[in-house]
Amino acid sequence: MTILRSTRLADGTARGIPDATVARLPVYLRALNALAEQGVLSCASNELAEQAGVNPAKLRKDLSYLGSYGTRGVGYDVEYLRYQIAREMGQTQDWDVVIVGVGNLGSALSAYQGFSTRGIRVAALVDADPQRVGTVVSGIVVSPLDTLDTLVSERQISIGVIATPAPAAQEVADRLVAAGITSILNFAPAIVQVPEGVDVRKVDLSIELQILAYHEQRKASADTSATSKATSKTTSKVVSA
């Protein structure tokens, strides 16, 4: 095999892993951790795929973008594969995040237990409200919004989380970018504009529920137009997020 695939460069470094695959790798990682905790040493793509809730072929294709880490006729070594995915995802190091906005959501996020085991560390909390500045939330002192620049550069923070009300989101995003942040997770129900080279992911709680409501409505109208008894026979699929 001398022909280079488009996902690999000449140096063998994996490149251009599809976005859809990148979004699933953490799911596989979590499934592998669960298996490792159960003492499972090796597993086939079928088992792992079921744990992760995906099609086995999809799982194998996803893994093939990273390299050939399985053994034909055998399966995958749980620990080895776990390490390889973790390395690809950058989890061999810890990533420090700053949470901007320490309201209900910001507080919940800073208390979230799941981060530490996934290479995520809440390194700083920031709020614009003087009443909140100085208070301790989840063991971290809340800093004023003005100190964002200093915090980011001093503590090598690379990811910012916006957990403010919608009207403040754009200004916070601007400040994060000005401070040198190039990855933002936005929980505020607003679209933020950022310069080229900055990644923004958006999580919108209302929208998730609105999407479910839409499907619920469709199911309801399908039930009434068909036999109203056949509630469990509707064939709508599970919608992944």
Next chain:
Amino acid sequence: MTILRSTRLADGTARGIPDATVARLPVYLRALNALAEQGVLSCASNELAEQAGVNPAKLRKDLSYLGSYGTRGVGYDVEYLRYQIAREMGQTQDWDVVIVGVGNLGSALSAYQGFSTRGIRVAALVDADPQRVGTVVSGIVVSPLDTLDTLVSERQISIGVIATPAPAAQEVADRLVAAGITSILNFAPAIVQVPEGVDVRKVDLSIELQILAYHEQRKASADTSATSKATSKTTSKVVSA
């Protein structure tokens, strides 16, 4: 035009609106609300698309699945389009949700201001912890997990939100399904298995941050392998969630 498109049935009812479109309609709705508040009566696809952060062609195609609600050479009537999308999304009625798990995240969700204006109403809170049962969170008395059946049927609740730790997620999902719920929003970091006909959407906070960390890592390694000064010239795109 007598030929039926695949997205329309003989009765003219819109069907099979693409998932990607459904996920964006609430965004358009929010953009339209923002415009309406500014007193804008009419707008072109260009303006609305910019507000919503999407390509204008995509916006027009999305809207075309609902019908022809614009006027060529003019644009869209803000109020009229707002109503049409709201109707399609089922927002002419309120949707009642039950939140299971009143920890940090569950409390934050129940206090979330954005739901009420989007046709979402938190109708009940449920927790397995006897210490939490009976307490009042955001004005709602927390009920015991056992009463789920009664709550759901009495209050016509159609959507369930799982905000429990991961180990409890599957059992909660089973109980929600047993109570007749067919739409679930899962915040627990676990894959839940549900029967055919039940929709599950998953929001995973760690995974969102892990995806950002991956892109951050790629940006960092691209910078070191290229000129280390050219930080702002990287051409990575904004990653939508």
Next chain:
DNA sequence: AAGAGTTTGTGAACGTGTTAACAAAATCGA
């Protein structure tokens, strides 16, 4: 009434993501 200027709605090309199917590569028993 006609022409210039807008802006929608959509066909068609393109790109990305999913999945079935199978050859290649491993194990295992005889």
Next chain:
DNA sequence: TCGATTTTGTTAACACGTTCACAAACTCTT
């Protein structure tokens, strides 16, 4: 060693999503 069995890695077909580009349909000016 050989054949049977298992399971990966990958190809190729398909489905889905995006975007360009343009005719159709509207307004406005003259």
